[in-house]
Amino acid sequence: MTPPEETEVVGGVSGPQATLQKIDDDIAAPFESFPTTRWLAAFTVAKIGAAIFGISFVYTIAVGIGSWGNNNPVGWGFAITNFVFWIGIGHAGTLISAILYLLRQKWRTSIARFAEAMTIFAVIVALQFPMVHTGRPWLAAYWLLPLPNANGIWVNFRSPLLWDVFAVSTYALVSLMFWYTGLIPDLAAARDRATHRVRKLVYGILSLGWKGSNRAWQHYEKAYLLFAGLSTPLVLSVHSVVSFDFATSVIPGWHTTIFPPYFVAGAIFSGFAMVATLIIIMRKYFKLQHIITIDHLDVMNRIVLVTSLMVGYAYMMELFIAWYSGVAFERFAFMNRAFGSYGWAYAIMVTCNVILPQLLWFKKIRRTIKYMYPIVIAVNIGMWFERFVIIMALHRDFLPSSWHDFTPTIVDYGLLVGSFGLFLTLLLLFCRFLPTVAVAEAKAVAPGAQPTGGHHA
C-alpha cells in the first residue's frame, strides 16, 4: 500500500489540524452538543422505520405467519433473507476490530468502533427474525434453547437451526463484550469531560471506574487482545454455520458444499459495503474527514473488490458444479435461478455484486465519494438479493406439482424496511451518546503520537 502524500502515518489520522486535543474535541462533539436538526431529522426518519418494524412484528405475532407471503413450498421468505443479510452485515465489524487488529492494520482504528457498533446493531436486528419467523414464537423463544424440561425432550443437535442458535448467540455476546471493552477508556474520557451531573454519573457507571492507570491499560490491552482472538474464529464460523441451514439440506440449489466460504466472503463483502455506506455519511456530518480519511475508504473499497471477486467466483463455481454434477435437479435449480420466476432477482444480484464492483479497480473511483457511494449501495442491495435468490430455490424444487411462487405482502416489506429503521435508530443513538471513534486508538496513530514522529506532545 502506497502511503498517500498528505499523511505521515500509513492509514493514520491525517492533517496538521489533528492535534490530540482536537481529536478528543471532534470525537466528543456529537455527544456533547445539543442534537443538530440533521440528527433530529435523521432520527425521526429512523424512528418511523423502527415503528414500522414494530407494527409489522407485533402484527405477525398476533395474526400468524399467514400475514406474510410464505406458502407451502416456500417456507422461508423475507424473514430469513433479512436474517442472513443482517448477520452478514455484522461480519465487517468483527473483521475490522478483531482480525485487522491482530494483523496490526493500524488504519482500522478510525473505523473499528463504528464497525463494531454496527455489528452489534446488525446482530440485534438479525436476531429479531429467527424468533418472529417461527409459527409459535412464544414457545420457540425457549424451546430452541437446551433447557431441561418436564417432557424430557431435548433439542435436536442435528439441526442446523440449533447450530445457528449457538453460533449467533455466541457471536452476539462476544461482539458485545469486545465492543464494550474497547469503549471503556473512551467512556471514562467522556465522564471526565462531562459537565452535567447525570452525564457524569451515567458515563461514570458505564466506564466501570476506569482511571487510565498503567496497570489498567495493561489489563485492557490484554483483554482486548483476548477478545480479538476470540472473535476471529467467529468471523469465519458464524456465517459458515448460517450457511449450513442451506448446505445441509437436500434441496437443489441449497445442497452445496461451497456455501460456507461463499457465505463468509459474502458476509465480509456486504459488511464492508455497509460500513462504507454509513461511515461516508457519518464522517461528513460529524466532520470527521480528517480522522476517517479517504485512505480508509480506499482500503475498504479494495476489500470490497476482493470479496466481490470471491462471490463472483462462487456464483460461477455453483453453476459449473451444477452442470458438472450432471444431476438433473441441480442443473434445473440453477437454470431456474437465472431464468425462472426470480430471474430478475438473480440479474440484480450478479449486476450489483459482481459487475458493478469491478469499477473499483480504478483508483479514481475508489477514492471519490460520489463514484464509490453508488457502488457500495449497490452491493448492499445485491447482497440482500443474493440471500433472497438462494432462499427462493424453494419455489421450484423436486416435484413440479408442488411448485409455487412467493409473493411478498405489505407485512414482509414492513419488516424489511423497518429493519433498516431499527438499525438506524440504534446507530443514531450510538452516535449521539457514545464516542464513534476509539479516541485512545485514534490518538495512537495521530501525528505526534508515535515516539519516532519527532513531535512530543
Add this chain to the structure above:
Amino acid sequence: MSSNDATPNDPTGYAEGAPAGADAMHQGLAVLGRSEVPIHDDHVDAPSASEMTRRTAMKMLSLTAMVGMVSGCVRKPERRIIAMHDRPEYQQPGMPLYYASTWLEGAHPYGLLVKQIDGRPIKLEGLQGHPLNPGGKSTGPMQASLYSLYDPERLRSPKQGGADVSWSAADKAVVGALKGAQRVLLVTRSTLGPAEKALVARFRKAVPGALHMHYEPAQDRVRREVWKQVYGAPGEVTTSLENAKVILSIDSDFLGTDGDVLGNTRGFSATRDPNGEVFSRLYVAESGMTGTGTSADHRIPLRPSAAKEFVVGLAMALGGDSKTLSASAGRFGWDPKVLEALVKDLNANRGAAAVLAGPHLPAFVHSAVASLNATLGAAGKTLGWNPTPAAAIATDPAELLQALNAGPDVAIFLGVNPMHDFPGAGFADALGKAKFTVAQGLTEDETLAAAEIALPSAHALESWNDAAVSPGVKGLAQPMIAPLFGGRQIGDSLLAWTKALATGDDALAKTKDFHAWLKSAWGLGQTAWEGALRKGYVGSAAKTTLPAPKGAGFPEPADPVEGGYDVVLALHPNTGDGRWQGNAWLLETPETCNKVVWDNVAAMAPSTASALGVEEGDWIKVTVGEASVELPVLPQPGVQKNTIVTHVGYGRTKGAGHGNGVGVNVAALGVGLLAAKVVKASGDKYLISRTQHVFDQDYSHTDTPVKRHIALSGTPKEYAEYKAQPPRPDPSTLDPTDGTLSFPDTQKHKIPLTQIDEAVDYSKGAKWGLAIDLGQCTGCNACMLACQTENNIVIDGKEEVAKGRDMSWIRIDRYEAGPEDNPEILLQPMLCQHCDNAPCETVCPVNATTHSPEGLNEQVYNRCVGTRYCNNNCPYKVRRFNFFNYTGKQTTSPVQELRANPHVTVRTRGVMEKCTFCIQRINAAKFAVPDRGERLKDGAVTTACQQACPADAIVFGDANIKGGKIDRARKSDLAYHVLEEINVRPNVTYAARIRNVHPDLDHPVKGGH
C-alpha cells in the same frame, strides 16, 4: 324421534347375538345438547398433604393465589354435570360404534358404515359386502357428507313469510292451504325410497289431483328416456366392466360422475393389472378432460356435437364399411390410427366389449350406442339391466314450468332447489304464479327463501329411509344422530300432512312418524327388522339381463356448426349437479383435471383460448338462445377445440354458506350439451385458484426436457422389453445423472448410496409401508376427502389456496405429456413418504418430528414451534403449515366441533402437520389385539385413503410380513420409489402405470417419461 331400533353393526363380531333394542341413539343423543355434555370434572391430581413437599407447597400456594386473583374477577358460568349411569348398550365413552346404513344423497344407494363416537357420527365408510359396493368403497361426496350434517348454515326453525314459527303452526298452514286446494304440485328429487314413494301415493290419494314431479336439474333424463323406449322399461343399464376387454366411452365420465361410479371403477380396476389374466383397453372419446379420459389408454378429443358422426361411423365400420368413419375422422381431426385400432379391438372382442355414452349426448346417440352394444354382444356380459333403479326418470323441466304457470293452489318443493338450478329461464316468474308455496330443505336456499313456508329438513344421516338398491335388494338407512337443528325429514312432513288430510284412515292416524311408517311398510318381525338394520340391506341381487334393443326412431341431431361452439354443462366431479354446493370440503377439493378449487370455469383448449384472444382469468360471454352468462376462462390442454366445458350448480346466492357467491350459475343456459355463441367479454382478470400450476414433470427452461422420473408410465412393449432385461441391480445403487432407478430406466447405476447414520433395525416389529398403483388411480378424490374427514383437516378458502397454502395431507398430482390438444395424463397421489432417512427429521431444532420404531415419520404438534424448516427440506413438499388459525377460522359454530374425529389432534396456528399413515387406526388395531405383543395380521390396518379408494389403488400394511400386501407390491417389477436417488428411503412404493396401447400403436422404447 324415536330411534329405539338402531342397532350397531359390529364388524368385529363381538356384538353378535347381543340383545337388540339398544337405546343407543337416544341415550347417546341426549348428551348432545351443549349444556348437557357430561363434563369430566377437571379435578387436579393434587398430592395429599402427607406427600406434599415444600416445592409442591410453593407451587400450590402460587396457584391458589393466581386462581384467587382470576376467579375473583370472573363469575364462572354454571354448568351441569350428568353422570352416564344410564349408558346406552354397547357404548363406551370414547369408543367407536359402527352402524350400517345407506347413502341416499346420490342416484345410487351405496351401503354405508357409520362410525359413531359418543353419539356423534364422525366418519362414513362404504359398507363391505353391500351388493352395489362389495368392497366398501366410497366416493368423495360420500366422505364429505359429514360436513353437510354439521353445517351451521342449516335452517333451524320452520318459517312462515320469513318469520320463525313452530312446526305445528307451519303444518297447520300447509294443511290449511292443501284443504280444498284444486291443483297441488308436489316436486321431489327422483330418488325417493320405496317407503317415501308409497307415502307420496297416499298423499296424492288424500289430495285429489295432486301432481308429483321428479325434479333433477342435471340428471340424465334424455338417456333414460331412450333406454325406456329401446329396452322397454324405465330402467337403467348397469355395467360389469370386470368382463370387458375393450371399453369405449363416448363422453361418459363413468369413473367419475356418470352412473354407478363405484361399480364402474371396481369392474374397470379389476382388469387393469398388466400381469393379470385380462388387461383391458379403454378408449375414451371426450370433449373435456375427465378422470375417465385420464385413465384412457387411447384418448380421442371429441367435439360432443359430432358424437353422432362418431357412433354412426363406428357402427358402419364394425359392419365392414370404414369409409364414413375415416371421412368423419378427417373432418373432425380424430386420429385415424386410433380409430382403426378401436375398430379392430371391438371386432376382436365381441362379447367382451362395452360402449358407454355420456348423459348429455342427444337421444339419437344413445339409441345408436344401444344397437352398437347389441352388435358387440355386450348384453349379459359387460352390460346388465336394472328395471327398477333407485332414481326415477326425471320430469321434463318444461312440464314443471307449465304446471307452475297454470297457477297451482299449492306448490310443494321437497329437497330440491329449482330457484337456483332450474335449467333455462322462467322459473322465478312461474313460481310467483303458485298461490301458496312450501319448500323443505337443509338450508334456507334460494327456493326456501322464495317460499311462503320454509321447513328445515333433517339430514340423510338424521333420517330413517329405505332404498331400492338393485333388483332384489332393499337398503335401510337409520338415523345416526337426532336432528341437530330441529329439522324433520321429508317423509315426516309428508306423513304429517297426509294424516291431517286423510281423515278416517285409522291405520294412518296411528302411524306415529315416518319411522313407524317405514317399519310397517317393511312388515318385518322385530328380530328380522333388527337383523336388517344391523346388515343395512336385505335380499340378494337378482340377475337381470339387458333386453335386446328395439329400434326406435330418434331424430338425428343437427350437424356441428362450423365455427360455432359446443358448450358442455358437466357434472362436477366433487359437487355433482350442485347439490353439495354448500359443502366447503368439496369446494376446496381440486377438480380432478384442472386442479381448480372454489370455482367453475370455462375450460377450453389453449388454441381456442388464443383464437378468442383470452387468457386464464379473462372472461367470455356464452350465449345460448336468449340466455347468456359470463365465465372466467381457463385454457386447459386436452379439451376439444371450439368446446367450452364448465360445471353446473355453482353461483349459489343463498343458503350455501361458504358456497354462496362461488362460481357462476350456468343453469340459465339450459342443461347438458348446447350449441352456443362465445365471445370475449370485458372484465377484470379473475383469480382462478388452483392447487397445481406446472403440469409438465419434465419442465425445463430450455428445449431439452429435464428428465425427473417422478410419475412413470410405459407401454406393454416397453414393459416386455424391461422384463426381458437381466435382473435389476441392487436398488441401493443408483445413477444420479439420469433420475430414478425405475421402470423403464436403462441400467446405468454407478454411485452407491450410503447412509451415515447407524442403520436402524426394523425387523423386530411392524414396518409400515404404503403402495400406490398409478395404473389404477382415476383421480376421483375420494382419498383426499376420506383423509379430510378422518384427520380433521381444515379448509382455508380460495385465497389461501391461491397463495399456495392448501392443507391436504394427500394430494393427487397430475402430469401431462405430449401434444397440447391431447396430452397423456399421469395421476400420482402424493402424501408423506415416511422416509427412513427423512430429511425433515434432521432439521427440526426442537425434535418435533421423529421416527417411530415402526418406521413412521411422526409429527408432534405440541412440540412444534413452526420453523417450517422440515417442509423446506421435504423433497415431496407434503407437509402443511397452519399459517393462520385455520381451525378457528373454519369453525363458525360450536356444532362443527362435534364433527371432529376425537382420536386425531386438532391443529392450531403455527404448527406443521402432515400424513400420519392414520396412526390412530394403527393404534386402534393394536388395542383390538388381545395380546399386545402380538403382531398385527396383514390387512389389520387400513388407512382412510386406502379404505375409500374405489379402484383399490392404495395398499397399506406391514412390510415385514413376507408375502404380505406391501411385500408383494414392493417386489413388483413395476415398483419404484419417487426420488429414490436422493437416498431419503421412502416407505411409499409406487407402481408405474402401463398404458395398454394397441400393439399396432406401441412405439419402440425411447426411455419413458
